[in-house]
Amino acid sequence: MSIFLAQLLTGLAYGMLYFMIAAGLTIILGVMNVVNLAHGTLFMLGAYIVFTFISDELNFWIALLISVLLTAVLGIILEKLLIKHVYGKELEQVLLTFGLSFIIADVVKWIWGTEMQTLPVPALLDASLSIGEMVFPLYRLFVVFIGCLLALLLWYLESKTRIGAIIRAGVDDRAMVGALGINVGLVFTGVFAFGAALAGLSGALGGPLIGMYTGMDNEILVTSLIVVVIGGLGSWKGSFISAILVGVIETFGKVWFPSLSMLIVFLIMMVVLIIRPQGLFGREVA
Amino acid sequence: MSLLKVENISKSFKTLQVLYNVSLEVKPGERHVIIGPNGAGKTTLFNCITNLLPIDSGSIYLDGKEISKLSPHHLVHLGMSRTFQKNNLFGDLTVEENLHLALVAKKSYRYNIFSPLASRSDIKKETNRILDQWEISSRRHIKVKNLSYGEQRLLEVLLAMASNPKILLLDEPTSGMSPAETAQTSEMIQKLPRSIALVVIEHDMEVVFAIADRITVLHHGEVILSGSPEEVRNNEMVKEIYFGGGAKQHA
Amino acid sequence: MKKIFIYTVLLILLVLAMPLVLSDFGINLATEIYIMSIFAMSLGLIMGYAGMVSLGHAGFFGIGAYTVAVIGQYVSNSYLLLLISVVISGLTALITGVVFIRTSKFYFLMITLAFGQLLYVLFWQLKPWTGGADGMSVSAILNLGFGEILSPNAFYYVMGVAFIIAYILLRLFVESPAGKITKGIMENEARMSALGYNVRVYKLLAYTLSGALAGFAGSLYSYFNVFVSPDLSSWTFSGQVMVMVIIGGVGTLFGPAIGASVFICLQNFISTYTERWPMIMGAILVILVLIGKGGIIHWLRYFKDIIFLRKQTDEGAPQNQVKKEEVVN
Numbered sequence: 001m002s003i004f005l006a007q008l009l010t011g012l013a014y015g016m017l018y019f020m021i022a023a024g025l026t027i028i029l030g031v032m033n034v035v036n037l038a039h040g041t042l043f044m045l046g047a048y049i050v051f052t053f054i055s056d057e058l059n060f061w062i063a064l065l066i067s068v069l070l071t072a073v074l075g076i077i078l079e080k081l082l083i084k085h086v087y088g089k090e091l092e093q094v095l096l097t098f099g100l101s102f103i104i105a106d107v108v109k110w111i112w113g114t115e116m117q118t119l120p121v122p123a124l125l126d127a128s129l130s131i132g133e134m135v136f137p138l139y140r141l142f143v144v145f146i147g148c149l150l151a152l153l154l155w156y157l158e159s160k161t162r163i164g165a166i167i168r169a170g171v172d173d174r175a176m177v178g179a180l181g182i183n184v185g186l187v188f189t190g191v192f193a194f195g196a197a198l199a200g201l202s203g204a205l206g207g208p209l210i211g212m213y214t215g216m217d218n219e220i221l222v223t224s225l226i227v228v229v230i231g232g233l234g235s236w237k238g239s240f241i242s243a244i245l246v247g248v249i250e251t252f253g254k255v256w257f258p259s260l261s262m263l264i265v266f267l268i269m270m271v272v273l274i275i276r277p278q279g280l281f282g283r284e285v286a
Numbered sequence: 287m288s289l290l291k292v293e294n295i296s297k298s299f300k301t302l303q304v305l306y307n308v309s310l311e312v313k314p315g316e317r318h319v320i321i322g323p324n325g326a327g328k329t330t331l332f333n334c335i336t337n338l339l340p341i342d343s344g345s346i347y348l349d350g351k352e353i354s355k356l357s358p359h360h361l362v363h364l365g366m367s368r369t370f371q372k373n374n375l376f377g378d379l380t381v382e383e384n385l386h387l388a389l390v391a392k393k394s395y396r397y398n399i400f401s402p403l404a405s406r407s408d409i410k411k412e413t414n415r416i417l418d419q420w421e422i423s424s425r426r427h428i429k430v431k432n433l434s435y436g437e438q439r440l441l442e443v444l445l446a447m448a449s450n451p452k453i454l455l456l457d458e459p460t461s462g463m464s465p466a467e468t469a470q471t472s473e474m475i476q477k478l479p480r481s482i483a484l485v486v487i488e489h490d491m492e493v494v495f496a497i498a499d500r501i502t503v504l505h506h507g508e509v510i511l512s513g514s515p516e517e518v519r520n521n522e523m524v525k526e527i528y529f530g531g532g533a534k535q536h537a
Numbered sequence: 538m539k540k541i542f543i544y545t546v547l548l549i550l551l552v553l554a555m556p557l558v559l560s561d562f563g564i565n566l567a568t569e570i571y572i573m574s575i576f577a578m579s580l581g582l583i584m585g586y587a588g589m590v591s592l593g594h595a596g597f598f599g600i601g602a603y604t605v606a607v608i609g610q611y612v613s614n615s616y617l618l619l620l621i622s623v624v625i626s627g628l629t630a631l632i633t634g635v636v637f638i639r640t641s642k643f644y645f646l647m648i649t650l651a652f653g654q655l656l657y658v659l660f661w662q663l664k665p666w667t668g669g670a671d672g673m674s675v676s677a678i679l680n681l682g683f684g685e686i687l688s689p690n691a692f693y694y695v696m697g698v699a700f701i702i703a704y705i706l707l708r709l710f711v712e713s714p715a716g717k718i719t720k721g722i723m724e725n726e727a728r729m730s731a732l733g734y735n736v737r738v739y740k741l742l743a744y745t746l747s748g749a750l751a752g753f754a755g756s757l758y759s760y761f762n763v764f765v766s767p768d769l770s771s772w773t774f775s776g777q778v779m780v781m782v783i784i785g786g787v788g789t790l791f792g793p794a795i796g797a798s799v800f801i802c803l804q805n806f807i808s809t810y811t812e813r814w815p816m817i818m819g820a821i822l823v824i825l826v827l828i829g830k831g832g833i834i835h836w837l838r839y840f841k842d843i844i845f846l847r848k849q850t851d852e853g854a855p856q857n858q859v860k861k862e863e864v865v866n
Binding site for chain 3: 037091094095101105226279
Binding site: 336338357358359360362363367368370374375376377378379386387388390391392393395396397398399400401402403404406445446448449 | 709710712713714715716717718721724725727728729730731732733734735736738742746
């Protein structure tokens with residue numbers, strides 16, 4: 001029983017990481033109609049930036065903050081310089097973000113090498129919570145907490161603020177947002193930077209859990225794409241549910257069928273698509 | 287016996303109800319015109335009949351067969367064809383190639399993956415016949431996007447007729463046309479053979495009364511009247527909705 | 538049609554004549570280019586003629602490659618083995634395609650990416666059969682009935698012929714009724730449906746043919762490279778093939794082959810000077826996107842038009858002269 005609960009917590013922690021990265025992906029997709037194939041490399045970059053600053057004896061939390069800020073700034077630069085030229089052009093988007101993912105991944109390889117690295121769990125959270133005979137690593141609980149906080153924040157932003165109203169309008173009707181006299185360019189830059197920051201944040205938080213290694217960007221990209229597909233295009237709520245689903249199933253899958261965990265997740269996606277081609281919470285497309 | 291029978295269909299988008307219990311009957315060869323102010327649900331009605339949009343309730347019969355669940359392409363093979371309000375053609379293909387695409391739909395070799403379409407003589411013959419009949423042979427090699435708007439509207443109808451339908455739904459065939467083009471199109475519609483029943487959405491009252499055998503008036507998603515042109519012309523309610531407001535159209 | 542016939546003959550002559558001027562290294566490179574061209578053309582078919590942008594096409598390539606590697610341990614007849622590869626990859630495309638093609642374009646992109654990556658992980662994890670991350674060497678030897686094919690020149694001609702056959706088959710498909718209809722569906726799906734076509738059948742047909750052809754390319758690669766690894770199905774490989782298609786020219790049959798040639802030559806050339814090929818490739822992509830539309834084949838056509846001062850095929854402004862006399866009435 002205690003092992004089961006510990007696994008469940010691990011699954012939830014992974015699910016929350018997936019949610020953080022998928023939320024960025026799906027918001028960018030929903031608002032800007034851009035599939036950002038470089039999103040996985042931003043995640044990787046987030047983890048490595050923290051790694052560098054911690055190596056300089058910096059506090060984990062400050063390093064995390066720097067990582068989030070840097071990825072957000074990178075997001076702004078990428079959007080202003082490159083992404084804005086390819087709105088509405090699907091093939092160009094794919095080509096551009098694919099190229100970017102190659103560049104960023106190669107830069108990471110260049111700077112940090114190909115050796116596998118891990119981030120230490122921050123001292124404050126390097127402990128376990130014991131309830132009876134059950135032991136829960138505090139850091140995982142913390143990641144789950146942050147994930148829930150993010151969901152709460154997104155809910156608040158979406159339903160209670162002007163910016164949320166603008167973005168919702170943008171998802172439903174692009175032309176209208178422009179007609180309202182809102183600076184669409186600014187909104188898009190902000191959304192892209194926000195998504196990039198989320199990728200950076202999840203990378204920083206994920207470092208102590210999954211470590212850093214070559215190819216992690218691809219793994220995380222594929223998993224988060226699956227999360228987005230299951231949840232429904234542009235719906236962060238859908239991503240929240242499906243991220244938890246994928247995280248938990250993947251974790252248990254790794255225990256029970258070590259070599260087929262990916263297959264299980266993929267099959268779940270297929271089943272969802274057969275029943276609901278637009279994803280669990282996706283808008284119906286006429 | 288009616289050819290097309292629409293029985294009490296309803297359709298809503300989320301909270302917005304667009305069609306309430308709409309019923310309609312079309313006899314073979316009949317010219318049935320649907321009129322109504324903008325937003326009355328006319329195009330939605332067409333989309334529901336051709337199952338581009340699934341209906342919420344009600345039933346639709348073609349030749350006595352319930353068709354509301356059949357896919358759009360299936361309906362074409364049962365003899366129902368349609369045009370679209372906005373031109374919906376293959377702009378980068380020539381007039382001839384557009385017709386080819388439309389004509390192959392009924393051929394048994396439409397799934398053939400080896401022998402060139404260009405070498406099929408039956409398609410060529412039928413294309414020539416249509417081009418000659420409508421006197422547009424000289425335009426055959428022009429890319430469709432370079433045709434005039436009126437020519438595109440004509441081609442739109444010709445594509446829909448290529449499957450040799452029993453019933454043809456025309457969605458605002460004269461929309462966006464100059465008065466001259468409108469007159470031309472009205473005449474073209476009148477020239478269509480009586481073997482085809484027509485259901486036409488139309489705004490131009492001159493065209494409506496020139497072609498209609500029967501008129502159905504749709505208002506806020508409801509049928510408020512279905513009758514002969516005379517009945518519609520003299521109906522107080524229709525006058526109120528249609529002719530009472532600013533527009534000074536007359537028959 | 539006549540023009541296409543002339544091009545095809547020229548292509549055959551080119552393939553036959555190339556070994557006369559190429560070094561051994563060049564012959565090997567050309568052989569690889571033929572295989573990659575088949576692969577790129579298979580993706581180019583669904584991208585340019587069916588409007589389906591897949592980022593998981595390497596999945597089929599991997600299926601073909603691993604089929605030869607794994608089943609080739611028990612089956613020695615090359616024809617049979619190639620047939621099995623094509624059938625398995627085609628069937629996989631058919632089955633997954635039924636689900637994939639129901640989705641919208643962004644979904645299709647993401648789902649195919651996940652599909653390719655799934656195969657990548659499977660080849661990785663099914664270690665007892667596939668050798669896992671280390672890959673496996675291919676024991677099957679290509680023999681088409683006139684001796685074992687081992688020398689670079691022999692490989693060159695076999696792959697060259699395979700390339701020409703693939704090109705001709707694709708050309709036939711594109712000109713066939715089904716091919717024209719598929720293209721029509723790409724341009725305007727709703728209209729084709731309203732004309733009476735079952736659009737899903739055509740999309741599925743194109744996807745299946747494309748998957749089978751990619752599998753065929755993979756199985757040829759397996760014979761050629763005598764070694765296979767999970768990377769053959771990774772999404773970055775899928776992405777690279779897509780890059781070949783796009784830089785060659787989407788919407789043409791031969792463009793992807795040109796793209797494959799340029800890509801592989803560049804890759805080989807740059808890799809001899811620096812390890813930073815991925816970064817350079819990324820930069821090239823970004824620059825390509827920023828400088829504008831179209832692939833190499835579009836540029837070639839453009840230059841040809843300038844050089845030969847060709848008259849534009851479309852007649853200028855729209856003319857409105859149809860049945861003018863009726864307007865008078």
